[in-house]
Amino acid sequence: MINPIGAIAGCLLFSSRNRANSAVTFYRFLSQSNGDRNSHSAAPAAAASPEA
Numbered sequence: 001m002i003n004p005i006g007a008i009a010g011c012l013l014f015s016s017r018n019r020a021n022s023a024v025t026f027y028r029f030l031s032q033s034n035g036d037r038n039s040h041s042a043a044p045a046a047a048a049s050p051e052a
Contacts, residue, residue, distance in 0.1 A: 006030055 010026040 003030065 007027075007030075010030070
């Protein structure tokens with residue numbers, strides 16, 4: 001399961017920068033650091049939300 005605090009912080013931090021690219025990179029980093037393969041499923045939704 002993905003860390004909701006990290007996800008929210010990542011969206012807030014990266015939405016002001018490269019938006020989708022940074023968000024996907026952030027989630028890839030989280031999934032690698034946590035060793036959780038399920039966390040990458042949240043990347044498409046997170047990548048779309050900063051653009052709204």
